[in-house]
Amino acid sequence: MLDVPPAAGPGDPASSLWSACQDVLAQELPEQQFNTWIKPLAAQFAPADARLTLFIANRFKLDWVRAQYAGRIADVLERLYEQPVKVELALAPRVLPTKHSVSSAPASPQGAAIVDADISSRPPSNEVVEAQQAQTQRHRLNSALTFDTLVEGSANRMARAAALHVAGAPGRLYNPLFIYGGVGLGKTHLMHAVGNHLLAGRPDAKVLYIHAEQFVSDVVKAYQRKAFDEFKNRYHSLDLLLIDDVQFFANKDRTQEEFFNAFEALLAKKSHIVMTSDTYPKGLADIHERLVSRFDSGLTVALEPPELEMRVAILINKAASEGADMPEEVAFFVAKNVRSNVRELEGALRKILAYSRFNQKEISIPLAREALRDLLSIQNRQISVENIQKTVADYYKIKVSDMYSKKRPASIVRPRQIAMYLAKELTQKSLPEIGELFGGRDHTTVLHAVRKIAAERQQLTELNQQLHVLEQTLKG
């Protein structure tokens, strides 16, 4: 157990400054790094000389945090506190062995020491809680990820409708349901929603959510322990199997064989299978053809990046669920600037909420701009109209000067229209400004190009692919 010198309670400078700093770092660092190095740290803040002391369990960790994170922590604190904060690292005196660190939990109102709690000293849970925990462990569903908390938009309409149908009548249509899409677009959320919905109506249903990596590891364990019967009993008896990121099966022959067996057994008994992947079945590499063809034998649906209005709705909903009120114009500002996926949108929202709470300022566009300063500056640095013109010209093998020339052959007009479309999508420039940068063209010419390419993108897969490539290249 760590015995840390008195730290402040919730709402006072130490706990709110450090927890706001943790919120920001949680967004900026990879999850594992944050959980290992930053989350367990307790802090003490001395406002008189703007000094924040972090207490660290041992010398090794202290040296590592100093080398890897101290500078970054100081930067974030300075931004939050709006003046430099001196960061000190101190060893926390060790009193008892630690089992589970909960040092980031708020201290007692009396300002008592933040200590690591031994989990075994917690009051025993009552039977109901234990039963619920056992149930959760069994199906591994996150009860917060439901259809109610999933915002609907054209990007996920079809996938959501199919998932809802499966959740209401498993084992019938769309079996298996294969959902694919890029990172952070809601695949996992949708799968949990299916499981939670089914269990709400049929609490006894045997449901399991599992990440493909965990399935691989279960196969390995069954192999080592020669316990394939147990493995089969577990997987083949399910009513609903939700398996995330099946691209992880690539090159794992034994796993693919076991999954094939489970798949056949489940389908034979009219259990339902929902899968996700980062690509459509035929795009999966190093997975046996017989599996790929089965993946594709039910319904395959894509999740697209959310459109502007959907991003706005997601921000407003998520802010409300955190008890914060996000004005629509701020949500639009953030949604216009954070386009790639919902996870990034959530990250941006958390930063804004941390800034707003810590500085006790209402959420506004200037506050959002300040909170997202790094993110916006990266975008501005990377994506300029000139950059777009050059990238598109290279891609379609025309001269950059053709972007602003008056020439009109189709081989030039089309890339020019694509570049105008991307300029509108990826920069903050207005239509007249874009027209100006394309050889002084009128804003109606730009508007025509933007509408034309946006409409064709919906119809023409090849154009859509090309635009994806260009967008990825430009976003870096």
Ligand SMILES: Nc1ncnc2c1ncn2[C@@H]1O[C@H](COP(=O)(O)OP(=O)(O)OP(=O)(O)O)[C@@H](O)[C@H]1O
């Ligand atoms: N339409 C939506 N409405 C509300 N929240 C959403 C929506 N889509 C995604 N989210 C949220 O965005 C976050 C990322 O979603 P999720 O983890 O489901 O993405 P994913 O597609 O599985 O990503 P990955 O491939 O990286 O695992 C989650 O917190 C999820 O709740």
